[in-house]
Amino acid sequence: MIHESCTIVVELLASISEVLKKNILSSLHTSEYYSLMADESMDSASKEELSVCARWLHDGKVVKLQQNPFLII
Numbered sequence: 001m002i003h004e005s006c007t008i009v010v011e012l013l014a015s016i017s018e019v020l021k022k023n024i025l026s027s028l029h030t031s032e033y034y035s036l037m038a039d040e041s042m043d044s045a046s047k048e049e050l051s052v053c054a055r056w057l058h059d060g061k062v063v064k065l066q067q068n069p070f071l072i073i
Helices: 001-030
Strands: 034-042 048-056 061-072
Touching: 001 048
Parallel strands: none
Antiparallel strands: 034 048, 048 061
8 A cells, every 4th residue: 555655646746847847948938038057066975966047037027946956967
């Protein structure tokens, strides 16, 4: 029973992630102005990490999306 419950949670999180990604990309694509900043650094365990920050205008307001770390290479 626990395994089925975990599977449902993973599927639910994947669905939520997909909806959020579509909403963010839709907002970003309709924006006239946007900026994207990426920075790579090495953490204390000598793993490279990529931090990403995106900003854009949506309905006249600045939207900021920041992920740190975004990707471990």
